[in-house]
Amino acid sequence: xxxxxxxxxxxxxxxxxxxxxxxxxxxxxxxxxxxxxxxxxxxxxxxxxxxxxxxxxxxxxxxxxxxxxxxxxxxxxxxxxxxxxxxxxxxxxxxxxxxxxxxxxxxxxxxxxxxxxxxxxxxxxxxxxxxxxxxxxxxxxxxxxxxxxxxxxxxxxxxxxxxxxxxxxxxxxxxxxxxxxxxxxxxxxxxxxxxxxxxxxxxxxxxxxxxxxxxxxxxxxxxxxxxxxxxxxxxxxxxxxxxxxxxxxxxxxxxxxxxxxxxxxxxxxxxxxxxxxxxxxxxxxxxxxxxxxxxxxxxxxxxxxxxxxxxxxxx
Amino acid sequence: xxxxxxxxxxxxxxxxxxxxxxxxxxxxxxxxxxxxxxxxxxxxxxxxxxxxxxxxxxxxxxxxxxxxxxxxxxxxxxxxxxxxxxxxxxxxxxxxxxxxxxxxxxxxxxxxxxxxxxxxxxxxxxxxxxxxxxxxxxxxxxxxxxxxxxxxxxxxxxxxxxxxxxxxxxxxxxxxxxxxxxxxxxxxxxxxxxxxxxxxxxxxxxxxxxxxxxxxxxxxxxxxxxxxxxxxxxxxxxxxxxxxxxxxxxxxxxxxxxxxxxxxxxxxxxxxxxxxxxxxxxxxxxxxxxxxxxxxxxxxxxxxxxxxxxxxxxx
Numbered sequence: 001x002x003x004x005x006x007x008x009x010x011x012x013x014x015x016x017x018x019x020x021x022x023x024x025x026x027x028x029x030x031x032x033x034x035x036x037x038x039x040x041x042x043x044x045x046x047x048x049x050x051x052x053x054x055x056x057x058x059x060x061x062x063x064x065x066x067x068x069x070x071x072x073x074x075x076x077x078x079x080x081x082x083x084x085x086x087x088x089x090x091x092x093x094x095x096x097x098x099x100x101x102x103x104x105x106x107x108x109x110x111x112x113x114x115x116x117x118x119x120x121x122x123x124x125x126x127x128x129x130x131x132x133x134x135x136x137x138x139x140x141x142x143x144x145x146x147x148x149x150x151x152x153x154x155x156x157x158x159x160x161x162x163x164x165x166x167x168x169x170x171x172x173x174x175x176x177x178x179x180x181x182x183x184x185x186x187x188x189x190x191x192x193x194x195x196x197x198x199x200x201x202x203x204x205x206x207x208x209x210x211x212x213x214x215x216x217x218x219x220x221x222x223x224x225x226x227x228x229x230x231x232x233x234x235x236x237x238x239x240x241x242x243x244x245x246x247x248x249x250x251x252x253x254x255x256x257x258x259x260x261x262x263x264x265x266x267x268x269x270x271x272x273x274x275x276x277x278x279x280x281x282x283x284x285x286x287x288x289x290x291x292x293x294x295x296x297x298x299x300x301x302x303x304x305x306x307x308x309x310x311x312x313x314x315x
Numbered sequence: 316x317x318x319x320x321x322x323x324x325x326x327x328x329x330x331x332x333x334x335x336x337x338x339x340x341x342x343x344x345x346x347x348x349x350x351x352x353x354x355x356x357x358x359x360x361x362x363x364x365x366x367x368x369x370x371x372x373x374x375x376x377x378x379x380x381x382x383x384x385x386x387x388x389x390x391x392x393x394x395x396x397x398x399x400x401x402x403x404x405x406x407x408x409x410x411x412x413x414x415x416x417x418x419x420x421x422x423x424x425x426x427x428x429x430x431x432x433x434x435x436x437x438x439x440x441x442x443x444x445x446x447x448x449x450x451x452x453x454x455x456x457x458x459x460x461x462x463x464x465x466x467x468x469x470x471x472x473x474x475x476x477x478x479x480x481x482x483x484x485x486x487x488x489x490x491x492x493x494x495x496x497x498x499x500x501x502x503x504x505x506x507x508x509x510x511x512x513x514x515x516x517x518x519x520x521x522x523x524x525x526x527x528x529x530x531x532x533x534x535x536x537x538x539x540x541x542x543x544x545x546x547x548x549x550x551x552x553x554x555x556x557x558x559x560x561x562x563x564x565x566x567x568x569x570x571x572x573x574x575x576x577x578x579x580x581x582x583x584x585x586x587x588x589x590x591x592x593x594x595x596x597x598x599x600x601x602x603x604x605x606x607x608x609x610x611x612x613x614x615x616x617x618x619x620x621x622x623x624x625x626x627x628x629x630x
Contacts, residue, residue, distance in 0.1 A: 032616075033616035033617075036614050036615075036616055037613070037614045037616055037617050040611060040613075040614035040615075041611050041612075041614075043611065044611055127615075131614075253609075256609060257605055257609050260605050260608040260609055260615060260618075261601075261605045263615040263619075264604065264605065264608065264615050264618045264619050264622060265588065265619075267615055267616055267618075267619035268588075268591065268618075268619040268622045268623050269584045269587065269588060270619075271619060271620070271623050271627065272584065272587050272591075272623055272626065272627070273580065273583075273584060275627055276583060276587075286576075289579065290572055290575050290576045290579065293575040293579065294568070294571060294572050294575055296355060296356050296358065296359055297356075298352070298355075299351050299352045299355035299356075299446075300351075300355075300442075300575060300578040300579050300582055301347075301348035301351055301352055301582055302348075302352050303575075303579045303582075303583075304578075304579050304581075304582035304583040304585075304586060305586070307579060307583045308583050308586050308587055311587070311626065311627075312586065312587070312590055312626075
C-alpha cells in the first residue's frame with residue numbers, strides 16, 4: 001500500500017490502517033515523514049490533552065473515566081499511553097480498558113507507545129501519533145505519561161492543555177511540582193480525594209500557586225478533586241479542560257507555534273547529524289575524532305569545528 | 316588580557332584568573348571555546364565526582380565534609396554547586412562553606428553555577444568549568460546537583476564517579492531511584508543515618524540492587540551510611556570513591572569517551588543551528604517557516620527539509 005493510500009484509509013477511519021500508520025510513525029520509518037506530511041493538512045480541529053503525575057496516582061483509571069465522559073458528550077477520544085511504568089496495567093478499570101480497546105468504531109481508541117528506553121524520541125513520535133489520530137477524526141487525544149523526569153515533561157509539552165495528577169499522602173509530589181510540573185500544569189487534579197490528606201494536598205498546591213504571579217487575563221489553574229474509581233469529580237475535570245481550551249485560545253495557539261518551532265529544529269538537526277555522522281569524516285571518522293579528544297590532542301570545541309568545517313565552509 | 320594569558324594564569328593557580336575563566340565558560344562567551352582548548356591538554360590527572368539526591372537530603376553538608384576529608388588527605392578540592400534549589404543555602408555548615416569559600420590558596424574552592432532556568436546548557440558549561448578547575452591544579456572537582464529531573468542526571472553524567480544521596484523516611488526516593496538515578500549511581504549514601512528508617516532505606520536500595528544483573532568483574536555499588544552534620548561515615552565514602560576510581564579505570568575511560576562523543580555532537584549541532592537560524596532562510600525566515608507550519612501549509616518534517624536543503628544539497 002502506498003503512503004497516499006494509507007493516509008486516505010486513515011482519514012476514512014479504518015482501524016487497521018490507523019494501527020499501521022501509528023506503527024509507521026512510532027518506528028520512525030523512512031515513510032513516517034511522508035505520511036505525516038499527507039495527514040497534517042487535515043488536522044487542527046482536535047485538541048491534545050496531556051495528563052501526568054507520579055506513579056501510583058491513579059492516572060490510567062482517571063484517563064479511562066475522562067475518555068468515557070467525553071464519549072458520553074459525543075466526542076471521539078483516543079488515548080496515547082506513554083507511561084513507561086504502567087503500560088496498560090495497574091488500573092482498577094483494566095477490564096474496561098481492554099474492552100474499550102476492542103470497542104472498534106465509535107469507541108475509545110487506546111494505543112500504548114513503546115518506550116524502548118528512549119524517551120527523548122518518544123516526545124517526537126508522540127507528536128506524530130497525535131497528528132495521525134487527529135487526521136483519523138479523533139476530537140481529543142489524551143496523552144498519558146508519568147511525571148518523573150524532564151523527558152516526560154517534554155512529552156506533556158506536546159499537549160494543548162496539561163493536567164497534573166497528585167494523590168494525598170505523597171509529600172514529595174509537591175517537590176516534583178516545584179521541580180518542573182508546576183510550569184506545565186493548566187489544571188491540577190487531586191485524585192483519590194476520599195483519602196486522608198486530600199485537603200492538605202490541595203492546600204499545598206494552592207500555596208504554591210499563590211506564589212506565582214498571575215496576569216489579569218491569565219488562566220489560574222484550578223485544583224479539582226476526583227475519585228477516579230467511582231468517577232466522582234470527573235465531569236468537573238472535563239468541564240475545566242473544555243473551558244481552558246475555549247477561553248485561552250491565543251495561549252494554545254502560541255504553544256502550538258512554540259512546539260512547531262521546537263519540532264522543526266529537532267528534525268532539522270537530526271537530518272544534519274545523520275549527514276555529519278555518515279559523510280563528514282568518512283567511515284570511522286567520528287570514532288577517530290573522539291579518540292583524539294580522549295587522548296587530549298584536541299578539545300571538544302575544536303573537534304566540533306572539525307566535524308562541521310566542510311559542511312559550513314564558505315557559507 | 317588575551318585568552319592565552321588568562322589560560323597561563325589559570326594554570327598558575329591565580330584565584331582571580333580562575334574566577335574570571337569560570338565566568339567566561341559559564342557565560343558561553345565567544346572566547347570560551349579558545350580558553351577550553353588552551354586548558355584541555357593540561358587535564359587528565361584529576362577526577363570529577365558527581366553527587367546528587369533529592370532536596371533536603373543534606374547534600375551541601377555532605378559535600379562540605381567530603382571536601383574537608385579530601386583536603387586532610389592533601390588533595391586539592393573544588394566544588395561546583397549546581398543545585399538550583401539551594402545554591403549556598405540551607406546547610407548546617409553554611410558558615411564553614413562561606414569560610415572555605417574565602418580560604419584562598421590551599422583551601423577548598425567553591426563555585427555556584429547559575430542556572431538561569433536553563434539546565435540543558437548547564438550540563439555543557441559544567442563540563443567546561445571542570446576542565447578549567449582541573450587545569451588549575453584541582454585533583455577533585457565535586458559537582459553537586461539535585462537529582463529530580465533528566466537534566467540534572469545529565470549534569471551528573473559529566474562525572475567520573477557518581478554518588479547518590481538518600482535520606483530515611485522519604486519513600487519516594489526509591490521511586491526516583493527507579494526513574495533514573497539508579498542507572499548512574501556508583502555509590503549510595505544513606506545520609507542522616509541516625510534517623511528512624513535508615514535500615515529500611517538501605518534495605519530498599521539493596522533490594523533494588525539485587526534485581527540488577529552484575530557482571531563478575533563489575534563494580535557493585537556499596538550502600539554507605541553517613542551523618543554529615545557530625546561527619547560520621549564520611550571517611551568510608553571517600554575510601555569507596557577512591558576505590559571506584561582506582562579499580563574501574565577502564566569503565567571510567569569508557570564513560571569519558573561517551574561523554575566526549577556526546578559533547579562533540581552537542582557543540583557541532585549548536586554551530587550548525589546557529590548557521591541555519593542566521594543564514595539558511597535569511598532574516599525572519601525561520602519565523603515565516605513556522606508560520607507556514609502553524610497554518611498547516613506544510614508539516615514539520617517538510618519544514619525541516621526546507622531548512623536544511625541548501626546546507627545539505629549536493630553533499
